[in-house]
Amino acid sequence: MKTGKAGLKLIKEFESLHDGDLKQIGLQPKMCPAGIWTEGYGRAMRDINGNFIKGTIKKELAYSRITIHNAVEAEKALLQDLIAFERIVSIKIKKELNQNQFDALVSYVYNTGGSSTLYTLINNNASKEVIMNWFTTKYISANGIKLPGLVRRRKAEATLYFKEV
Secondary structure, three states: OOOOHHHHHHHHHHHOOOOOOOOOOOOOOEEOOOOEEEEOOOEEOEOOOOOEOEOHHHHHHHHHOOOOOOHHHHHHHHHHHHHHHHHHHHHHOOOOOOHHHHHHHHHHHHHHOOOHHHHHHHHOOOOHHHHHHHHHHOOOEEOOEEOHHHHHHHHHHHHHHHOOO
16 A cells, blocks of 8 residues: 555644744754654654764764755655655554555554554454554653644544544
């Protein structure tokens, strides 16, 4: 499966197009609440060793590794990045998904990296209430702080997951 319109809309809405410095022309990296530098639609930035670029002290490094300069490049990067997340969902989920379920899970994995517990709940046909509870109570904080944006995102993902096609 490929991420559909609803999934793309959800990811773009919550990731937003990053522009860390509005005083400069083009898009600049922005540090997410977890301290990871991102660019475009939330693409995590990495150093030459493949490690996440983290923390305010790494701003110069993040700015030196910019690969996304405008909205067209951001869109292209998002579509390219989604291939890996779509693959994760396709491999981890053993049951048939409808488009909304797939889109919700791709958004979730794009943002969190995924959860073996959630995959198990879905694969074992857990009830709607159990899956909804998981979506809305897990991965809603960064650095120990509950973030309203993550609470809204998990709720939106859960809502999409259970929305009829």
